[in-house]
Amino acid sequence: MNRRKFVLATAGTATAVGLAAGFLRSHRPQPRVPAAKAEAPLPPDPAFPNPLRLPGAQGMYGVIDGSGALTLVAKGVEHPILPGKPARMLAFEAEHQGTRFHNPVLRVRAGSPMRVSFWNALEEMSIIHWHGLKVDSNNDGHPHYAVPGGATYDYHFTVENRAATYWYHPHPHHLTGKQVYHGLAGFFIVEDDEELALQKSLDLKLAETDIPLVIQDRRFDEAGELVFAPTAEERFHGHYGGEVLVNLTQRPHLHVATRIYRFRILNGSNARLYRLAFRQGGRLLDYTVIGTDGGLLDRPLAVGNSFLAPGERVDVLLDLRAAGRGDAVTLVSLPFDAMRQETAARGAPAHGELTHPAGHGAAVAPQAPASDGAELELLRIRVRSKTPYDRTTPQVLSRLEAVPDSTFSPRLVVLDQANGKWRINGTTYKGDETPIVVKRGTTEIWDLRNVPPTMPHPMHIHGFQFRVLSREGSPEQQRRLALDKSGLAATDLGWKDTVLVWPGETVRIVTDFSHPFLGDQVYLVHCHNLEHEDGGMMLNLKVAA
Ligand SMILES: [Cu+2]
Structure with a gap:
């Protein structure tokens, strides 16, 4: 088969698969690969037994495309965060065109009008903050606007921002940590012409090869229920969990093909920092930073590791073109000095033992937190198939505006x-x-x-x-x-x-x-x-x- 024919054949297959994608994605959350090139399943990896939850057409992280009227209900839901253990958590629920979503990924064009009605079905105050968006006070979700349980709050704004990975989460004073911890958070992805050009040049598809990842550390009891009972010490320093979840998946894996992948990584943890790196065997792979909180950089930059603090996002490319079938790359947080000077000054241990060392495969024990700065394995990426892919990363990503000038003293x-x-x-x-x-x-x-x-x-x-x-x-x-x-x-x-x-x-x-x-x-x-x-x-x- 010559190259052109192969591309056409592959496109046909992709279309057929695409028709069933709504169904498939909800059950088999793996990026699809051309059927002609699909290979036998990889043997299971007991250290990372669970398929990464990916945004699909419904349910948790389902993608809601476009703007227009939307109701988000903050409410209690049941969700098996740990496999086979339905747990009570909180989520933003949306009904959109007859389909139910939890913490939907909202995907909109820059310049879109948004009309979101927030319904607080919790038993306490809440409000939604659109993290990173340029809105007026009335639409910002400032705690001043928090509404009590049973009440609603209507948002009406235009998306003034450029393309980027933003997010939304509650912001009631004294309660933000608790509500985010219990699950209230979602991605808000803005797209514009530059963003669409990048997607086209790298052949990126959201949730398949362009993958949002939210990293959150949590604690569970033996029944698989979330535990949030911060001590006075934890209310001061921050609440840390011993189980680090990616997209609410415990010890997740992702099967990939030999091509370039994009990860939009959000640190959605209450307090934990990560020092993100990709490791293959004993060596670290360089990866490419293409964007940060407010969108694409002007040009790609290769890095070996980078810090990501709560609230921050980093948009990266991982190049797996040279990988072979069966290769495994792990997204890790490298060890670092968490600089808990205040703890150390008071004589308390600043570094402890991991209660859940990476790779531990047994049932989850009641957890004390992994120490801040401990090494963590977050996501196992395994190469399942070879795929033809001839794209390269553009050397110009966006027209980043000049840094504003200021005549005021700092x-x-x-x-x-x-x-x-x-x-x-x-x-x-x-x-x-x-x-x-x-x-x-x-x-x-x-x-x-x-x-x-x-x-x-x-x-x-x-x-x-x-x-x-x-x-x-x-x-x-x-x-x-x-x-x-x-x-x-x-x-x-x-x-x-x-x-x-x-x-x-x-x-x-x-x-x-x-x-x-x-x-x-x-x-x-x-x-x-x-x-x-x-x-x-x-x-x-x-x-x-
Ligand atoms: Cu602080």
């Missing part, structure tokens, strides 16, 4: 702690105070300074995307990732809405506070360690008209 934002409270500029959250006021239309440089003894803080700004200008005073493990004298790593480039600030570091960012919204708008600046946030490491940010 504003200092100090992160520290006193009396068991994490603080921003010496204070904690009070709903009726706006400690930071900026003028709409101005561009401000902020120095985020994390003052020891402290721990890492991923700092998030609502309503805007910013650029990271420099890192100073970085710990060695971060400095090693620096691309140049600015101290920035590949994952600091492009548009960001959340940036990790290590102990002792000063991270300089610049934000253009221009937006189309009239009148004063009140947003938030907060730490995305959800226990820190719930504890008050959060300030109102007023953008004055």
Whole structure:
């Protein structure tokens, strides 16, 4: 068969498979490969027994395409997070065109109008925050707008953002950590012409070769129920779990073909940082960072590992063209110093033993958390088939806008702690105070300074995307990732809405506070360690008209 005929034959097969995809995907969540090239199943891998849950046409993470009216109901559902053990969790439920979804992946075009009715069917306050989206206060999901159980809140906004992997999650004050932990979180994927061009040039298909991954650490009891009962210590430092799930899958595997895959990775954990790498046998594979929180970089950058803090996203390509059938690549979190200086200062152990070492295959024991910074195996990727694939990564990914200029002297934002409270500029959250006021239309440089003894803080700004200008005073493990004298790593480039600030570091960012919204708008600046946030490491940010 000559090449052209082969391509046509393959396309025909793909169409036939595509017709049944809605059914197949819900039952066999694996990327389909051309039937002519499908090979025998791989022998099971007892360390990673569970197929990764992938977005399909319904159910958990089902993809809802397009904009328009949608109702999201925050409610209790049953879902077998651990195989064979239906557990109570929370999810955003949607009924769309006669199909039921949980935590749907919302996929929209840039510029789309959104009409989302949020129905709080919990027994406590809640509200949805659209993490990373440029919306006005009324649509931001600020805790001020949280509604009680039984009430609804209507969102009406236009997607002003460029293409990227955003996400949505609850934001009621004191309850964000608990509600996210129990399952309330979903992807919000925006597409534009540049994004579609990339998909075309690499032949990417969402949920098949372009795969959203949300990483979350959880604790379970023996019945497979989620456990969230933070001690005073955990309310201060953050809640960690010993079982690290990817797409709510315990010890997941993904079967792939020999081609380029895209992973849109979201750290949806309450507090845990990851140092992401791909490992094959004893060696680390380089991978390519193509985007960050606010979308595509201008050009691809090869890295060996990168940190991902709660709230952050990284968009990467993994090139498996040279792999052979049966090869296994593992997405891991490499060990690192979690820099829990405050814990260490008080004499408590900063590093413990993993209760659930990677590869352990027995039933889940009641869990204490894996120590922060411990090595973790997250996802086993196994090459099942050879496939013809002749695409290469474009050297220009997007027209990234220039970094905004500012004539103002930098504003200092100090992160520290006193009396068991994490603080921003010496204070904690009070709903009726706006400690930071900026003028709409101005561009401000902020120095985020994390003052020891402290721990890492991923700092998030609502309503805007910013650029990271420099890192100073970085710990060695971060400095090693620096691309140049600015101290920035590949994952600091492009548009960001959340940036990790290590102990002792000063991270300089610049934000253009221009937006189309009239009148004063009140947003938030907060730490995305959800226990820190719930504890008050959060300030109102007023953008004055
Ligand atoms: Cu923090």
